[in-house]
Amino acid sequence: MPAVGLVCYRHIDCAALYGNEKEIGTVLKNLFNEGVVKHEDLWITSKLWCDMQAPEDVPVAIDETLKDLQLDCLDMYLIHWPVKLKKGSVGFKPEVEDLDKVDMPSTWKAMEAVYDSGKTRAIGVSNFSTTKLVDLLEVARVPPAVNQVECHPGYSPLGSPGLTFIKSNVLTDPIVTMVAEKLGKTPAQVCLRWGLQMGHCVLPKSTTEARVKENLDVFDWSIPEDLFAKFSEIEQERLPKGTAFVHEMLGHYKTIEELWDGEV
Template structure:
């Protein structure tokens, strides 16, 4: 964002200085003011570019990740480079108007697996993330659903049903359109913002 601006408006965007920002974050890490440093929404390309210049590699990359946007390329890169994937919107942001057309919790393949396991759609989506080896960050204000969301650690999705989830048509639900503009900011298109990982 340009200094002194407020709000996610295209005219407030500027070219990010990722190397300079990362160097400042490494200084915080070196000083002991941060025990770990990481990034958010970095594509495979952006993460690879950062790893080429980073003295301290990011501990984590927080990205959209759920059964409808599984990000296998990122998973492979993270595993190879020792970067932890933390999945936000693991339930697909139910109620988000941008995500309505391909709701994770109502996906027919996911519902088939849910029926066979006798679990909820949310539990299955969260357990999928846990079994993939990344952390999941669900959001709820409903106490019963919060408790239900915690009930994902003493069971697992059998291999055959886990493999079935890889058949789900993949689609990024949180597009980030405000961060792409043809005349303002660093990214002219959504494809450029995500380095073609759509």
């Protein structure tokens, strides 16, 4: 990520799965050393990957993330998915034999322990259904501070067009492009502005400095009410469904409906 992104975007959303925490750590260290920004001016999130959900692995995972990011503590640490994989499973498409039994109460207790240790200022979850969130609240001593979820009109929130497993047309959706044309903005800017007007914390990603700057130009204008209402007409679809985490015989979740508790 270009330095401009870290200077202007105050929420840095990381995860062990993303495979870039060492690079982000190097950039953060340089920015801190140069006095460009302080950690307290940022909000840095990371996520526990599914193969490190065993209670004894959670502190190991956050220590590795802190080492890579060159930080003493995180601002937020999330359970990436309500899915458990056998240790050493790599990537978002694990082998079927890597699927393991979920024990969320035990994993959450370990998350509470790293919170108590001061290694993260808050803990939360990601990709949890309402049902799974309610179940977690029943056993949590420290309630999750956030459930980071997909939110349309764009996932990530621009449709993640660079990801081969995401089949998204968010940036070419007729309503998005119509609004963008009327306002003289790009489809990406319109999607980001929609999220802001919805009151969401949007987390865009780009590896192109020009687009990073372009994505920041969303604060001195708004989408008029009549055009904003048009977004409700966009057909909703969950893009990262997590199909690789489901197996009718070997998986903890036998169907996609079970993984999402019907919220598909």
